[in-house]
Amino acid sequence: MIKRSAMETRLTPIGIISSCYKEKFGIPRQAGLVTDARATLELLPPFNRPEAVQGLESFSHIWLLFIFHQSAGQGWNPTVRPPRLGGNRRMGVFATRSPFRPNSIGLSAVELEKIECKGSRILLHLKGVDVMDGTPVVDIKPYLPYADCIATAGGGFADEAPGRLLEVCFTPEIAETVRVLEENNYPGLQQLIIDTLRADPRPAYYQRQPQKNSFGMKIHDFDLRWQFSEGRIVVSGLVKESSSG
Amino acid sequence: MIKRSAMETRLTPIGIISSCYKEKFGIPRQAGLVTDARATLELLPPFNRPEAVQGLESFSHIWLLFIFHQSAGQGWNPTVRPPRLGGNRRMGVFATRSPFRPNSIGLSAVELEKIECKGSRILLHLKGVDVMDGTPVVDIKPYLPYADCIATAGGGFADEAPGRLLEVCFTPEIAETVRVLEENNYPGLQQLIIDTLRADPRPAYYQRQPQKNSFGMKIHDFDLRWQFSEGRIVVSGLVKESSSG
Numbered sequence: 001m002i003k004r005s006a007m008e009t010r011l012t013p014i015g016i017i018s019s020c021y022k023e024k025f026g027i028p029r030q031a032g033l034v035t036d037a038r039a040t041l042e043l044l045p046p047f048n049r050p051e052a053v054q055g056l057e058s059f060s061h062i063w064l065l066f067i068f069h070q071s072a073g074q075g076w077n078p079t080v081r082p083p084r085l086g087g088n089r090r091m092g093v094f095a096t097r098s099p100f101r102p103n104s105i106g107l108s109a110v111e112l113e114k115i116e117c118k119g120s121r122i123l124l125h126l127k128g129v130d131v132m133d134g135t136p137v138v139d140i141k142p143y144l145p146y147a148d149c150i151a152t153a154g155g156g157f158a159d160e161a162p163g164r165l166l167e168v169c170f171t172p173e174i175a176e177t178v179r180v181l182e183e184n185n186y187p188g189l190q191q192l193i194i195d196t197l198r199a200d201p202r203p204a205y206y207q208r209q210p211q212k213n214s215f216g217m218k219i220h221d222f223d224l225r226w227q228f229s230e231g232r233i234v235v236s237g238l239v240k241e242s243s244s245g
Numbered sequence: 246m247i248k249r250s251a252m253e254t255r256l257t258p259i260g261i262i263s264s265c266y267k268e269k270f271g272i273p274r275q276a277g278l279v280t281d282a283r284a285t286l287e288l289l290p291p292f293n294r295p296e297a298v299q300g301l302e303s304f305s306h307i308w309l310l311f312i313f314h315q316s317a318g319q320g321w322n323p324t325v326r327p328p329r330l331g332g333n334r335r336m337g338v339f340a341t342r343s344p345f346r347p348n349s350i351g352l353s354a355v356e357l358e359k360i361e362c363k364g365s366r367i368l369l370h371l372k373g374v375d376v377m378d379g380t381p382v383v384d385i386k387p388y389l390p391y392a393d394c395i396a397t398a399g400g401g402f403a404d405e406a407p408g409r410l411l412e413v414c415f416t417p418e419i420a421e422t423v424r425v426l427e428e429n430n431y432p433g434l435q436q437l438i439i440d441t442l443r444a445d446p447r448p449a450y451y452q453r454q455p456q457k458n459s460f461g462m463k464i465h466d467f468d469l470r471w472q473f474s475e476g477r478i479v480v481s482g483l484v485k486e487s488s489s490g
Contacts, residue, residue: 142342145398
């Protein structure tokens with residue numbers, strides 16, 4: 001009855017994300033958890049027309065539908081181990097937001113700070129993102145509070161935002177580095193680092209391996225390093241990547 | 246830098262919707278507006294495994310990502326005329342939830358009433374839908390209140406649910422027919438009809454053509470007919486479709 005050919009659909013990216021998160025490790029587990037997590041979405045031709053986003057600036061938040069390009073094509077399993085459950089209980093893939101899904105589409109509600117039109121370049125400036133640099137976006141939709149914000153919804157095993165947040169400290173040298181960087185192109189950098197790290201980005205299996213104590217991730221143009229010390233996170237390194245000069 | 250081949254993604258339906266809405270005309274303009282709008286999502290092989298939905302029943306609402314199969318392949322325009330604005334102002338396609346989009350993906354938050362596993366059949370019973378019968382679904386995600394419900398979001402030109410709702414009346418004969426049907430397989434039928442019609446499903450151009458006064462749509466197995474009389478909607482027909490016996 002249903003034609004298979006009519007059912008398969010090909011997606012074309014309408015834009016590409018430039019994100020402060022340069023690799024998968026460390027990305028917040030949902031959108032909105034790290035307010036200062038910034039990204040820019042640049043529309044690709046032929047979608048880079050100011051008319052296509054006309055009226056969008058009146059919405060405070062938008063939906064991004066995007067491709068999990070790092071996990072696309074890697075197959076799927078009927079069950080996954082959500083980090084929320086400590087990585088030791090299996091849940092159905094459709095009961096999670098895992099990137100390893102039958103169709104590798106991600107969904108995030110992010111804050112739309114502004115839309116910038118520079119000649120043929122259309123740039124959407126976003127906050128509160130949970131998407132990686134280079135992510136292909138396949139759709140933008142306005143966030144409609146009356147339909148999308150369901151205050152009575154029950155969130156099952158993930159009913160509340162991740163609860164246990166760690167304390168994050170900076171060495172005096174790094175604190176000074178961050179202060180200078182905030183005044184030069186990286187506003188909100190300290191809060192971005194705190195909010196990203198305090199949720200403890202380690203996979204659950206590392207949390208059971210206290211012998212590994214030192215971690216790193218790329219954020220903006222920096223190699224960020226931190227250690228665990230008496231239950232706290234101590235930021236111990238913030239070095240500009242050599243590849244970026 | 247970005248490989249085109251790596252960017253194109255093919256979607257495979259994971260399930261098909263059986264909805265009370267059998268045609269495009271009359272479908273609510275967003276999910277959640279008509280509580281008694283019911284649908285069933287049946288998972289297709291190889292996705293029809295109970296493990297794949299394990300834990301999903303603990304969520305009250307889920308996201309459906311689906312294909313606008315009636316408008317897919319019909320192209321897109323940078324601007325559309327949202328019904329919300331009376332059909333006479335153009336907005337950027339990305340500032341609307343129009344089905345005529347570069348990638349024909351729809352997004353709806355619907356109520357998950359229950360999950361039924363009957364042998365190899367996995368059926369998700371849904372309420373508050375705005376999707377048509379036969380719609381291919383490409384993903385299910387749990388609705389996560391802490392990330393998805395943004396109470397502070399500003400909804401631009403569509404900030405509130407459609408405001409002007411019409412009064413809906415039934416002739417005595419139809420009221421009796423509805424009462425009997427509600428006791429036999431169609432619970433909530435009266436409220437479904439009222440909530441579907443009171444938002445005035447006519448396209449804006451009909452609203453400017455008062456000479457056309459009689460309308461019809463298919464709902465469940467019925468041909469539903471109504472007329473406009475002194476600003477009210479009067480339900481004047483509810484006949485079982487001959488094709489369904």
